[in-house]
């Protein structure tokens with residue numbers, strides 16, 4: 001494991017282990033398959049992610065990365081195979097059930113309430129995570145905790161100076177930070193982020209990678225990402241998806257050096273980046 005073994009990271013992994021059943025993975029995919037009509041889009045994916053690992057999923061357009069996220073988060077039901085979250089099978093469960101079992105996915109900016117303030121957006125995220133199972137009495141009793149948690153989240157995502165600013169008046173990068181705040185509000189230990197830095201400038205992107213790293217300490221992170229700078233700056237491990245299969249799952253160094261990956265994907269992407277494309 002690469003940067004995962006540094007001293008600072010040791011605590012990160014220990015913290016993450018506390019959420020997890022004995023000896024288990026935070027997330028496991030076993031022979032996962034998805035067909036749309038006659039076409040098999042996800043073709044037998046196996047993946048085992050350890051608690052606290054940050055995994056980037058990369059691959060060519062149409063390879064099946066978003067479909068994989070949709071299968072993990074419960075938006076799509078697999079045609080066959082298993083998805084196991086913290087030791088519990090979640091394939092076939094509804095997205096909100098999966099969320100309550102500890103997995104949270106960013107839903108892009110549409111998840112934000114534009115006419116609510118930063119604080120109110122975060123508080124909604126916290127309260128939603130308390131869920132319907134709470135009676136009104138317990139819900140109201142939880143308000144103080146929710147306020148406190150929302151304040152804490154606001155500092156974490158560095159928007160505490162924007163407490164009362166309506167979400168629609170934030171900059172694009174601030175909105176993406178708010179979206180991450182809402183995603184982690186419920187305390188899920190497995191976080192899925194879909195292209196978290198899409199549309200950001202280079203300097204915003206590097207600040208945002210730092211922010212993601214900070215707010216996901218002790219959590220397991222999966223991102224779908226096209227920007228190789230983000231991938232190599234953030235990930236402990238990279239899963240390369242090509243034509244519905246994971247052709248490599250390893251450290252960034254090993255993936256970069258893997259001839260199969262070079263041939264199928266990375267060679268052309270890195271060449272494009274060096275030539276000034278993205």
Ligand SMILES: Nc1ncnc2c1ncn2[C@@H]1O[C@H](COP(=O)(O)OP(=O)(O)OP(=O)(O)O)[C@@H](O)[C@H]1O
Nearest residue numbers: 036037041059060061062063064065066067068241
């Ligand atoms: N609901 C659906 N019905 C039919 N086909 C679908 C559906 N969702 C995705 N597909 C097909 O599955 C394939 C994989 O799509 P997916 O969006 O998962 O790829 P991706 O790797 O995320 O691509 P990109 O990097 O361009 O976002 C594509 O051929 C797509 O057309």
